[in-house]
Amino acid sequence: MSKQRQIRTVVGWLLLISVSIFPKGILAFPEYTSKLNAIKLAETLDKGLYRDLRISSVFVKNRTNDEHFLQAVLEDGSSQEWKLDQIYEWSLKDQLQLTGNRVLVFPSSESTEFGILDKNEFYRLVLTSQAYVKTYGEHDLLEGKRMTYGIRRFRMLHPGEEEQFATDDQGNRFRYVLELDNGGREIFTYLDAYQLMNNGAFIQEPLEDDIILSQPFLVRELVALPRQVEDELRNIWRFGVEIIFDQNIALTPDLIPYQIVEQNLRDPETGLRKNQFFIQVMIPNAEKIREVPGFRTLEYLQHVEVVTDVEHQQRIFLKAQINPQIFELPPFVEVTSNNSIVVNFFSVTDQSVTRRQQFLESRIPIAGLQSAFFSYPQETEFERYYLQAVEQIRSAQRQSNLHLKIETYLNALDSLHEAALQAQNDQEIAQALLQRDTLLKTLPDLIISNTQRKILESTQMEQDSIQMEETRRQLLSHLDRAADFAPQREQQQKIASLRNILR
Known part of the structure; x- marks a missing residue:
């Protein structure tokens, strides 16, 4: 091999290595920025910390009239040139x-425009919000759609989770977990938190007509709807599948999209692999928790069944194998008032029907606590509420009366919530949320057990009617609190049953 060819080979390998080691976004990030942006960035970094060293001052320097960077002086007296890609x-x-x-x-790995996330402001917003507006991103069947979910709780990533959820595609580390009422969760980076705040994704006081999704819709049954004439003039026939759920479906048809997928699968009869086509009608905020019988054939659909979407949380598909050559009109989805969704399919025997949009537009839908603590020169609001919670928890642990123990624990939860709202740094917010989560693990079972005992006592002992009513109200209040944070479906079912008894 010639020397020139050897050099080319080495250079080629070096290029491959550099591409594999450095993310594309970092390589593309500019070294310089505009004068105005550099001035704003210098003001932002001033008096901050760089690798635990205080930044004494920051100056703007330039290479050309349009290319600016920073010069930073640190507390140890050193002076450094900072390019934008380094920052x-x-x-x-x-x-x-x-x-x-x-x-x-x-916000972008290719632009020097920057934002500032005030973490304390973010914590106070998310901890006082009742609902989260999720906007679905690209490559999702719901791309561009917005759905509002009830918030169960907000927390930071626990140790160990940080390795499971390392960084996003841009290299931003995941930091926070937002647990939703429907059992789903959202994992946020600092950038996510910044953008969500700016986009108004957190609702503190929902309006009366806001549709907020909480418990997922559970599939109960599939019902085949027989073939019937839809359009006699154009000889269009309709048949369908009704999916029956356990509750009212608070969705609109535009939130129930479909897709056609092609899969190379083995034919169960011949054993040979071949391309097969499936239609998948996606239903969000839904779960299949038990076997739901489907249909082997339904007109031109085969193997009709409900399956779980393995790539997304709380989603199911109505799935069926189809022949794309006879699948001429898209399905039409209707949300009924009978806890069900009807997916209508059409067959066309008059091959002159070509104006699909005209046909579609004619459709009308059917109606224990010990932890390190930090000392402060003066008692802060965080410290006041946190120490109050600590004392309340200790008092509850000494309490032999289970009913009073629960009351005291609930008061401690309120104090921890206030402490989190008053936190001034990540250590304080993490401290408050960690102790809150410790309480939340034990409280649901305590409340369920105490309520069962109180109900049993009321059937065996005569009590003053006023006292009984007061106890009933307290128990219902306890159950309402438990329902907000009970993580297990069995617990939620027990809570619902006890509520019905007390009401």
């Missing part, structure tokens, strides 16, 4: 800290 990389690795518990975020 971007440091922000991803937590090597830059702003004053006031704020962080620097870059």
Whole structure:
């Protein structure tokens, strides 16, 4: 091999190695920025921390009239030139800290435009919000659609989870978990938190007509709807599948999309592999928790069944094998008032029907606690509420009366919530949320057990009617609180049953 060819080979390998080691976004990040953006960035970084060293001052320098970067002086007297791509990389690795518990975020890995997330402001917003508006991103069947979910609780990633949820495609580390009432969860980076705040994704006081999804819709049954004439003039026939759920379906038809997928599968009869086509009608906020019988054939549909979407939380598909050559009109979805969704399919025997949109537009839908604590020169609001919670928990642990124990634990939860709202840094918010989560693990079972005992006592002992009514109200209040954070379906079912008894 010639020397020139050897050099080319080495250069080629080096290029391959560099591409594999460095993410595409980091390579593409600019080194320089505009003068105005550089000035804003210098003001933002001033008096912050760089690798635990205080930033004494930051100046703007330029290479050309349009290319600016920063010069930083640190508390140890050193002076460094900071290019924008370095600042971007440091922000991803937590090597830059702003004053006031704020962080620097870059919405794009190819632009020097930046934002500032005030973490304390974010914590207070999310901890006082009742609902979360999720906007679905690209490559999702619900792309561009917005759905509102009830919030169960907000927390930080626990140790161990950080490895499971490392970074997003841009290199931003995942930090937070938002648990939803329907059992789903959202994992956020600092950038996610910044963008969600700016987009109004958290609702503190929902309006009366806001549709907020809580418990997932559970599939109960599939019902085949027989073939009947839909359009006699054009000889169009309709048949369908009705999916029956356990509750009213708070969805509109535009939130129930479909897709045609092609899969190379083995034919069960011949054993040979071949391409097969399936229609999948997607239903969000839904679950299949038991076997639901389907249909082997239904007109031109084969193997009609409900399956779980393995790639997304709380989603199911109505799935059927089809022949794409005779699948001429798309399905039409109707949400009924009978806890069901009807998926209508059509067959066309008049091959002159070509105006699909005209036909579609004519359709009308049917109607224990010990932890390290930080000392402060003066008692802060966080410390006041946190210490109050600690004392309440200790008092509850000494309490022999289970009913009073629960009352005290619930008061401690309220104190921890206030402490979280008053937190001024990540250590404080993590401390409050960790103790809250410790309580939430034990409280549902305690409340269920106490309510069962109180109901049993009321049937065996005569009590004053006023006292009984007061106890009933307290028990219902306890159950309402437990329903907000009980993680298991069995617990939720027991709570619902006890509520019915008390009402």
